[in-house]
Amino acid sequence: MAKRRFIVVVGASAGGSVALTEFFDSLTPDLNIAVFVVLHLTKRSIGDLLVARLQKHTTFTCKIPHHKEKIKTGHIYVAPPDHHMMLKSDEILLGRGPMENRYRPSIDALFRSAAVAYNSSVIGIVLSGLLEDGASGMMAIKRSGGVCIIQQPEEAKYPDMPLAVTRHLKPDFSIPVEKMGNAIKVTSAKPRKKGKVPEELIIEARIAESVHIGIDDLKDIGTHSVYSCPDCGGGLWEIKSNGETNYRCHVGHAFTEGGLLNAMESTTESALWTALRIIEERRNLLAGIAAKANRVKGPNMQRQYKQRIAELEKHIDQLKKVLFETGKVV
DSSP states (O other): OOTTOEEEEEEEOTTHHHHHHHHHHHOOTTOOEEEEEEEOOOTTOOHHHHHHHHHTTOSSEEEOOOTTEEOOTTEEEEOOTTOEEEEETTEEEEEOOOOBTTBSSOHHHHHHHHHHHHGGGEEEEEOSOSSOTTHHHHHHHHHTTOEEEEEOTTTOSSOHHHHHHHHHOOOSEEEOGGGHHHHHHHHHHSOOOOOOOOHHHHHHHHHHHOSSOOHHHHHHHOEEEEEEOTTTOOEEEEEEETTEEEEEETTOOEEEHHHHHHHHHHHHHHHHHHHHHHHHHHHHHHHHHHHHHHHHTOHHHHHHHHHHHHHHHHHHHHHHIIIIISSSOO
C-alpha cells in the first residue's frame, strides 16, 4: 500500500442503504483511500444491484470483490451477501465461515481484520442499524490506533449501532453522514503514529479467518464459560479484552454479550414454539385414541385418556400465555 493511504471500513444495517448513498456523495476524488462496506442483507439479496445503485453516488470504482483480490486506491468494495469480507496483506479475503452475532457478512469481522492489518491507518465508520454489530470491531480499531466515526444517533433512522459504539468508547467524530467525507479528509491530512496491535486481537483475527478452530487457539485468549452456543450447541469460550466480554465457540460462531443475549432469546422462543407444537400433537393423538377406546375398551379407559388430555391442555394454555400474552420470552 502507498505510505499515506488510509483504509476506510464502513458498517451499516437497517436504514443503512440510504445513509450509504449520502456517505458516498460526501467523498471527493482527491481522497487517497480504499473503502470497504458491510451492509447486512438477506442471503437472497442481489449484490450487483446494490453496487449499481451506490455507483451513481461516487466517482470511486464501486464493486463486489473476488477472493484474494488486491486492494486498489479509489475503489469501494462491497461485501457480497452471505459472505464475510476480511483484509490481510493488502488483499481481500472472502468466505462463508461461521456467523458473528448471527450475521454474515459481519461488520466486526471486517473491522477487526482491518485493525490488525493496518492499525493506525484505519478509519472505522458505523452507520444506521439495529443491535450492536460493529461495536466490538470499532473497539479493535481504536485499540490499534485507528479513528472512530459514527453517524450522529439523532440523525440515524435506527440508532442502535451508533449508540452501541458509544457504550464501548468515545468516538473521534459523531456527525451527520454528509460531513463524513470532510472528516476523512481532515484525518488523512494529519500524520499518524503507527499503532501497536494487541496480541489477543491478532489471535482472534487469525481465528476468524479459519472455518475450523482448534481448542488451543481459544485457550490462548479466553476461558471456557458455562454457556452453550445458540447456533450449534457447542461450548462457548469467554474472551475478555479491555473491559469488554465476547464469546466464541469451537467452530467459530462469535457473539458480543448483547448479541449472545439476543440469540438466546430467539432460541428460547423457537424452543417454546416447538414444545407447543409437540404437546398439541400429543393432545390430538390422545383425542383420537380416546375416541377409539370408547368403542373398544369402554368408558373407563376413555376417561383416563381424557384426563391426560386435560393435563396437556393446561400446559398448552401456559405456553400460549408466555408466547402470546407477554410479548417477550424471558
